[in-house]
Amino acid sequence: MSRYDGDVLAGNWRRPLKGKIPQVPAEPELVVEDADSGFCGAVVACDKEAVTLEDRFGRRRVFPLAPAAFLLEGKPVTLVRPARAPRGPLRSASGSIAVEGLRARVARESRIYVEGVHDAALVEKVWGHDLRVEGVVVEYLEGVDHLPAIVADFRPGPGRRLGVLVDHLVEGSKESRIAAQVASPYVLVVGHPFVDVWQAVKPSALGIRAWPEVPRGVPWKEGVIKALGWRADPAEAWRRILGAVSTYADLEPELLGRVEELIDFVTDPGESD
Secondary structure, eight states: OOTTOSOTTOSOTTSOOGGGSOEEEOOTTOEEEETTTOOEEEEEEEOSSEEEEEOTTSOEEEEEOOTTOEEETTEEEEEEOOOOOOOOOOBOTTSSBOOTTOOOOOOOSOEEEESSHHHHHHHHHHHHHHHHHHTOEEEEOSSSTTHHHHHHHHOOBTTBOEEEEETTOOTTSHHHHHHTTOOOTTEEEEEOSOSSGGGGBOHHHHTOSSOOOOOTTSOHHHHHHHHHTOOOOHHHHHHHHHHTOOSGGGBOHHHHHHHHHHHHHHTOTTSOO
16 A cells, blocks of 8 residues: 555545544633634633634634634644533622522612613613512612702602612713712712713623714714614614623623612611611
8 A cells, every 4th residue: 555545635634533632621711713713712601512702802703512623722622511510609690699599578668770771671680689689679760860859759768778870970970960969878879980871881792892982962872873883773772782791790890889889878787677
């Protein structure tokens, strides 16, 4: 037999036989390259059929767990689902320890108010479990213009605290001037710096590099949708944004800290309900 028999390029040369390729657990933060497309990124999720990679620009792609489908430090590997670690305490979307078999507590008199329905939906998705454990109801204001009157109608006092989350609470803004009119030891008004709560979702969760700048005079949400090239109205765009949020890790710290602060305020153990 000739030593040169056979075609060295025949067959699937990019993916050698499975038995000769090392299997590597797809642990979070492991950086690999997809052998076919050249997409390189860190592992952010893995199930029994596919792995999700995120590149340095925050873009995410999902790839099947095929034999020899990836390169690790330039060498072919087969990614496999990591072995499950011993089960620890379950965590809620906010990162707190989940209460299994939860029965919602009877609602407190204390409340948290947020500006709009989108704010309320986002708070519910991430902190809903915690709020039911504590018996805290979240309501929305439909804007902050009448906040002083709303606070007066609420009649805050001992055991009846009110926490308020305001969008775009920055020095010199209309929102900051309105918030300054509220003065009560039983009311806490905090806010985040974003024009809209949409921006509190990390761009990486949506697979975009950054939230676009919208020129003055252009409605912010419509401007964002156009700049991103989305074919959607604001309601559809919001469903897309909310759907990209799974846990607190998908949100900016400027929002996380403020919501946690409000929950602590209205559930102060020194206050009787």
